[in-house]
Amino acid sequence: MSWLIRAAAVAALLHITPAVVLVKRPDAVQALLPGADTYFAREVHLSDTDAHRLHEAVDWSPEDGVLAFYTGKTGSTTVGALEFVRVDTPHGPLEVAVGFTSEGRIRGVIVTKATVEMKPWVLEAVAGGLTERYRDLKPGDTPAGALALAGRAGNLAVYIAGEVDKGVARALAAYGAFYNHVRT
Amino acid sequence: MLYDLRRADARIKWLVTCLLATFGLSYIFGALMVSLYAGFTPARVAATYAGPEMSMPMPPETTMVVNRPMSMADFAKPEVHTVDTNLLIQDTHVHVPMYGVIAAALGVVVLGLSLRRAWAFGLITLLFAAPWLDFGGMWLTKFASPRFAILTLAGGWAMGVGYLVVTALAVYQMWRSPKGAEP
Numbered sequence: 259m260s261w262l263i264r265a266a267a268v269a270a271l272l273h274i275t276p277a278v279v280l281v282k283r284p285d286a287v288q289a290l291l292p293g294a295d296t297y298f299a300r301e302v303h304l305s306d307t308d309a310h311r312l313h314e315a316v317d318w319s320p321e322d323g324v325l326a327f328y329t330g331k332t333g334s335t336t337v338g339a340l341e342f343v344r345v346d347t348p349h350g351p352l353e354v355a356v357g358f359t360s361e362g363r364i365r366g367v368i369v370t371k372a373t374v375e376m377k378p379w380v381l382e383a384v385a386g387g388l389t390e391r392y393r394d395l396k397p398g399d400t401p402a403g404a405l406a407l408a409g410r411a412g413n414l415a416v417y418i419a420g421e422v423d424k425g426v427a428r429a430l431a432a433y434g435a436f437y438n439h440v441r442t
Numbered sequence: 443m444l445y446d447l448r449r450a451d452a453r454i455k456w457l458v459t460c461l462l463a464t465f466g467l468s469y470i471f472g473a474l475m476v477s478l479y480a481g482f483t484p485a486r487v488a489a490t491y492a493g494p495e496m497s498m499p500m501p502p503e504t505t506m507v508v509n510r511p512m513s514m515a516d517f518a519k520p521e522v523h524t525v526d527t528n529l530l531i532q533d534t535h536v537h538v539p540m541y542g543v544i545a546a547a548l549g550v551v552v553l554g555l556s557l558r559r560a561w562a563f564g565l566i567t568l569l570f571a572a573p574w575l576d577f578g579g580m581w582l583t584k585f586a587s588p589r590f591a592i593l594t595l596a597g598g599w600a601m602g603v604g605y606l607v608v609t610a611l612a613v614y615q616m617w618r619s620p621k622g623a624e625p
Contacts, residue, residue: 276475283517297512308505321526323501328512346528436505 275350275374280381283355286368287328287340290357294330294337301326302436316424316431325432336360339437342370343425349376352418354425356392358433367392367426372418382415383407383422392426397434401426447554448615455616458551462609465544469605476598479523487595488588491525491580530584534577541573541601548608555611565607572600 281289287297302325304312313319320326321344330337338359345352350373357365367389372380383403391403404420411419447458476482480490525533549566557565579593 276479277523284514287514287517297514297517299510299512299516301508301510303502303506303508305503305505306501309501328517346532348532351529 275376277351277371277373278377279371280377281355281368281370283342283370286342286355286370287330289368290340290355290366291328291330291337293332295333296331298329298331299326300329300339300437304436308436312431312435315435316428318424318428320432325436327433327437338365339433341429341432343429343432345421345425345428347376347418347421349373352376352380352421352425354422354429356426356429356433358437362396362433362438364392364395364426364430367422369422376418379412379414379418380422382411383419386411386415388415388419388422395426395430397430399430401430444553446556447551447612448556448619450554450616458554458612458616461547462551462605462612465548465605466609469602473602482595482598484589484591484595487579487591488583490523491530491583491591491594492588525580527584530580534581538573538577541576542570545569545573545604548605551608551612555608555615557611565604568600568604569608572597572604575600 287294291297304320304323304325309319309323326341328340330340338357340355340357343354343356345354351371352369352373353371355368355370357367359365369380369384369389386407388403388407391406392401395401401423403423403426404416407416407419447455450458480487545566548569552562552565552569555562574597575593576597577594579590579595579597582590582593
């Protein structure tokens with residue numbers, strides 16, 4: 259009978275908890291594209307070759323092979339661009355919003371979705387200054403939020419920071435390779 | 443009969459009752475979760491599992507861009523919860539063992555019920571068939587046709603029916619039938 263109890267406990271521990279919205283998308287858009295009054299979606303439909311290239315770079319393929327960037331403008335001035343990137347973790351999906359300035363550097367990062375289980379880890383990591391670590395990174399840089407938190411936050415917060423690092427790395431790679439370099 | 447729940451020690455009856463009550467609670471919240479994230483109609487289940495992958499066009503030969511204006515209201519639109527292949531692999535990996543353990547626990551309860559062998563075989567088969575139908579339906583919906591969403595619904599209902607039948611029989615035989623009520 260003990261194997262049955264152990265198996266049930268393991269299965270219960272591995273069970274993915276429901277998703278929770280930490281920051282609503284419109285709020286993330288306003289925070290990461292401040293002052294913008296018009297928005298445009300730029301959907302990049304990747305060819306097999308480009309999808310493979312991106313996968314090789316960051317071990318990730320966007321859903322349906324489409325990268326979605328959102329550009330914000332104030333009048334004719336571009337405020338910046340934004341991506342929502344999903345990271346599938348063993349504990350469920352995580353969504354990270356990564357905003358770029360018009361110069362192509364990261365303006366800010368917001369974790370917009372997690373699961374009930376991961377929420378306290380995310381909150382601890384963010385309270386520990388995780389998202390500040392990504393500011394000003396540019397394509398080609400390596401996000402190291404988890405490294406910065408190591409020893410200063412709990413193990414699970416550091417773990418989740420590693421997952422957020424993945425999301426930011428994907429956003430940087432996608433932005434660097436495909437935001438401005440594909441003709442419409 | 444391997445053992446008889448009607449004549450079992452009161453502590454075993456209590457254990458089985460608590461187990462069934464706990465499963466019942468989790469099933470109620472399971473149903474609520476399904477209503478939140480997938481729904482109880484074939485169309486909603488198909489939208490969750492088939493998603494855009496069923497209608498996804500072939501990748502273009504060269505990468506192409508589509509620009510369109512967005513309003514803030516577009517960002518606020520509720521998203522349809524979808525389960526892509528990676529998440530379905532993960533869900534299958536973590537849910538199916540759990541369902542197996544639950545079916546096994548309910549199956550052990552069935553073994554202690556006073557039932558004809560054929561009924562016991564049928565109930566045990568139903569308990570294990572339910573998760574197979576549930577997840578088989580999800581995979582077929584994703585890769586074969588959205589019409590297979592009906593299998594997932596059948597699996598979910600089979601799980602509920604199996605639980606209710608086992609619980610009703612067990613509670614009756616343990617606590618209500620003349621033999622069960624004996625001290």
